[in-house]
Amino acid sequence: MLKSDVMPSFEIEKIRKDFPILARQVHGKNLVYFDNAASAQKPKIVLDTLQNFYSQDYANVHRGVHYLSQISTDAFEKTRDALQVFIGAKHREEIIFTAGSTASINLVAQCFGEAFIGEGDEILVSGLEHHANLVPWQICAQKRKAVLRIMPMLATGELDMEKLPLLLTEKTKILAITATSNALGTITDLVNIIPLAHQVGAKVLVDGAQSIAHTKTDVQALDADFWVCSSHKLFGPTGVGVLYGKKDLLEAMPVYQSGGDMIKTVRYESSTYNELPHKFEAGTPNIADVIALGSALDYINNLDWHGAMAHEKTLHENLEKGLLGIQGLRIIGTAKHKAPLSSFVVEGVHNYDLGVLLDKMGIAIRTGHHCAEPIMDFFGVAGTARASLAFYNTQAEVDYFLESLKKAINMLR
Amino acid sequence: MKDIQSIQEDFVQDFSLLEDWTQRYEYIIDLGKTLPKIDDLYKTDEYRIKGCQSQVWLHHRYENNILYFSADSDAIITKGLIALVIAVFNEQSPEAIAKAEVNFIAKIGLGEHLSPTRANGLNSMIQKIKHIAANHLA
Structure with missing residues (x-):
């Protein structure tokens, strides 16, 4: 050879x-x-994008009729399109920008919890989780009077697959599991775990913070219901996170934070809310860093x-x-x-x-x-x-x- | 007993003889190994100064207007740094400790360990010693 x-x-x-x-x-x-x-x-391409954007193209996004607002909006939304392709989402509006993986998980724990988790229901969290994919579920369980269960691991740092069927019941509403453990490096067997959760009707949230820079992600092939990651672990800027959620689930969930951008109409009596993805993106987003994340994706795609x-x-x-x-x-x-x-x-x-x-x-x-x-x-x-x-x-x-x-x-x- | 400022100046002098970081840290590590262990009785949460990564325990005794300190850590470098701080403050009056300016750590090139973000509990320990002294002021 x-x-x-x-x-x-x-x-x-x-x-x-x-x-x-x-x-x-x-x-x-x-x-x-x-x-x-x-x-x-x-x-460098990420750094250059930040510098150029603030020097040349900066303006607030969405609803602006002026030139700069339009190019800002186009560049911002282009990252959403790139992410859709990058993680294999079916619809672009299934990609929500947040402040990070932690923020994405908190959004799901609160809004999915409010819509789908009730007294006596069960939340299953893997024993390999970062605090960010454990504590929000503890709080959710307390608020919803639900039961938090932990999927144990073995001495190797692999999850105990034999215990999984016993922990999944018709009461299990969601399984929160990492794709890769930040503390041990373990890559979890999502391909076999997710279908088991679905069999009992549970949804699955995958924490992709550690896997995103080391594995190609395909949320549709995995059939993940929610999937989160952070830009800064993917060679992009800090302060940007991604939440992928299946469209029907995101639509069925109540709004998270409220304010500008996430509304359709506002009256003093009540308001109606915007469509996905804007429904979950209240306020001025992290425009420059989202655009620079787009450059990080370009970099990886060309690697x-x-x-x-x-x-x-x-x-x-x-x-x-x-x-x-x-x-x-x-x-x-x-x-x-x-x-x-x-x-x-x-x-x-x-x-x-x-x-x-x-x-x-x-x-x-x-x-x-x-x-x-x-x-x-x-x-x-x-x-x-x-x-x-x-x-x-x-x-x-x-x-x-x-x-x-x-x-x-x-x-x- | 030497006064606090002279003890600090002695340390600055000692460290000036050490040529590079390896020698400085070897010295600190040796100090850490020789620091008398704190009585296990005091290795409890009550005496613990919580650093994020290395833990520090501090015990004090007050007698005839003199403060006596003993301390320990689970990390050896932190222990060595503690040994320096204890040597400076041990067997001094609350008045002397309260008004003392701690300046030797930066001068011996270990100032980075004082940053609260280093999370080794050293900074908190110095604050705690100052606080104890203030509580015993006549």
């Missing part, structure tokens, strides 16, 4: 040049950014996606191989299918100390409970150190990280 057949067209050095921040130094060392699961860095995914998968395999070679290190979360992140603890060493020393060596990782305290409790740890990769990371960075980690552990032991 020729070497060019082995190496796909994915050119890492060229890719890295697209992300200006990757060239910077931290504490006099080249930045090694391994905190991608918390937030991803932005390609050699298969090459990028193969590259980060190889890096992750090498990372885990290296980690396993370190004495006293335990990887937390050993699921068969994992996103390119590794959570770990080192015997006798606090994760905070590791984070501080690695930072001194220019390496950004995350330490702590990763907003998933029940998962930490399950594994009997207070927190972990988590290294999470993106396609712009390199093998040299993985090598440097492993070497630096060993140095830090030696200093601390």
Whole structure:
């Protein structure tokens, strides 16, 4: 086989040049950014879009008859179209812009809850959830006098599929489940889980915050009823989230926040509300960041996606191989299918100390409970150190990280 | 007992001899390892200063117008930083602690650890010590 057949067209050095921040130094060392699961860095095209939009085209969207308002509106709505294609939604109005994944989940917990969850009903949440896909459901259960149930996981960090049929009953109104665990990296078996939930008539909300940068999403193929993600984890700006919901469900749900843009007519006695998607988009939206998210989507659509995914998968395999070679290190979360992140603890060493020393060596990782305290409790740890990769990371960075980690552990032991 | 300002100046002097971050942190880690452990009796929520990631426990005793402090943390670097702070404030009068200006941490190049966002509880601990002193002012 020729070497060019082995190496796909994915050119890492060229890719890295697209992300200006990757060239910077931290504490006099080249930045090694391994905190991608918390937030991803932005390609220059996203930064340029923000700059150009505010310099040239900025105006408020919708209902404006003037020139700038029209081009702002067109650009804003173009991102909605791009997202529809990107996640495989049937209708463009099934895409709602929010402030982030957390905001999207809160919207569903409140409005779906109000319309469909009553006393004695059950809400099933997977045991792998970030607090953002757990606490809103706790509050919903309290408000609706419903029962919150948790789908347990196994020691590998995979969900216990045998328990699922027992937890799904005709009382289950919704299953809230992540596509990928932020704390462990586990990729959940949505293809098999969602149909089981549907069999008992439950709807399914999928938290795609962690999967969106590592997996192609097709909400129709999955048959997800709701699906959420955040722009900032998809190489776009902060402050924008996506809520996908099936049209009939979104239409049957009451409004969330009220104000401008979401109304049809307003009288002092009462008001009527706008059609989807505007029904759920009260007030001036995050115009520039939505438009710049469109540029992030353009960037990804023009990327050699298969090459990028193969590259980060190889890096992750090498990372885990290296980690396993370190004495006293335990990887937390050993699921068969994992996103390119590794959570770990080192015997006798606090994760905070590791984070501080690695930072001194220019390496950004995350330490702590990763907003998933029940998962930490399950594994009997207070927190972990988590290294999470993106396609712009390199093998040299993985090598440097492993070497630096060993140095830090030696200093601390 | 040396006064608070002289102890701080001694630390600044000590650290000036350390050449790079590795040496500074090795020194801090060693301090952390030598910090006398706090009595387990005091490792409770009552004595806990909640940092987000590393926890700090602080106990004090007041006798003859002198404050005695002991502290602990689950993270070794935090423990080393605590050892420095304890060395500065231990066995001082409430008056001296209340009016003291804590300036050595930034001067020894560890100012980043004082940021409330570092979530290591160090900043909160200094505030707590100041608060305890203020409560014992004659």
